[in-house]
Amino acid sequence: MTQEPFxxxxxxxxxxxxxxxxxxxxxxxxxxxxxxxxxxxxxYKIPGLYEQIYYEKLKCNSHNVVCSLLGEALQETADDEDQLRVLDFGAGNGMVGEKVRDMGCDLLVGVDILPEAKEAAERDRPGVYDRYYVLNLADLEENIRARLEAYHFNTLVTVSALGFNDIPIKGFLNAFNLLEDGAWVAFNIRDRFLSDDDQSGYRQALESMIQNNFEIAKETPYCHRLSITGDELCYHAIVGRKTGDVDVESLVSQ
Ligand SMILES: C[S@@+](CC[C@H](N)C(=O)[O-])C[C@H]1O[C@@H](n2cnc3c(N)ncnc32)[C@H](O)[C@@H]1O
Structure with a gap:
């Protein structure tokens, strides 16, 4: 029986x-x-509601934009999608994981801070993730770090989860450091966090990463979704490769 939409x-x-x-x-x-x-x-507790609000009503397209950009980068470098070992950070109910699974990957691990996200992903998209952890990567215990490093991730995707009291910089940088050198990193971020007026610290951290630890392969500005008043919320999708670990403590204390 199909569920009556809201x-x-x-x-x-x-x-x-x-x-x-x-x-x-x-x-x-x-x-x-x-x-x-x-x-x-x-x-997430109400099946289909997140999709109906964000993707249908507010025309969110970020899962497609970020995953397509990653796909293009992989094609151009002739990297084999089937060998991807992916960490989906801020995975939510699995909208992005589903796209990554469709692209082809060897391993897909989801991480989110909310138990409701894991429950929704397992309820609505069973089998998409090989493993799904409810964790706060901003406060990463040593045994969890070791467990996650053992997956040898070569790809990080973080979609619609940076800024606005969602994933703090420290969490994102800790996730970045879990990756192997040369790993792909695909994410999106509101344009304002990249501007000179940014007070969140994201711009400074990203600038330092781009100078020292991260090489951008592809970047595109686009409309993430409509606001409640119908305005376009402008984001950047960014895909690149990790060139080395970041110094988390120095970047978060800047
Ligand atoms: C807008 S949803 C995006 C979910 C999914 N990536 C997508 O594109 O549909 C943001 C997600 O980030 C998660 N999140 C927020 N803060 C977080 C944190 N500190 N660590 C991990 N996940 C977090 C939220 O629980 C939520 O599931």
Whole structure:
């Protein structure tokens, strides 16, 4: 039996609120819920709701954009997709993992901070991930680091999960250091975190990585999704290769 879709009602904001403050109403069977868009735990608990809000209503296309860019980079360097050993960091309910699995890979491990994300991925996309861990990589214990390093990841994908109180820089840098040298790194980030006005520290950290530890192969600006008020949220998709470990402590203390 197909699930009846939800009625998504966008509130009538007079002015734009920031991305992590947006909320909507969701109606089903006469019940109306008010949900913050970044309250992923609540969204993941309801099968199909995350997809309906982000991908259908708000036209999010980041899983396609980032994975296609990675695919192009792999083709141009004649790297074999079937040999990819992928860490999907901020994996959520598996939208990106599903694309990576379709591209072909040898190993796919998901990591997210929310148990609801793992439960949703296993419920809605069983078999996509070889392993899925609920972990906070910003606070990485030595035994977990060793366990993850043993996977010899040669690819990191992090889609729609950086900034806005989602993955902090330290978590992203720790994930980067879990990769082997030469590994592919594919991610997206809001344009504002790359601008001179950035206060989050992402721009400084990324600039330092690009100078010392990361070689960009492909980059494209694009519309990540629409805001609740219908404005385009501009992001950059970036794909490149790790050239060496980063000094996490010095980058986060800058
Ligand atoms: C917008 S969702 C993106 C999910 C998936 N990558 C996608 O594109 O559909 C952001 C995800 O990042 C996760 N996240 C936020 N902070 C995190 C952290 N510190 N460590 C790991 N995951 C985190 C959230 O739980 C959420 O599942």
């Amino acid at each position: 009625r998504i009602i966008l509130p009538d904001f007079e002015s734009q609120v920031d991305q992590d403050e947006e909320w909507i109403y969701v109606e089903k069977n006469g019940r109306r819920l008010k949900l913050r868009l970044h309250d992923y735990g609540k969204l």
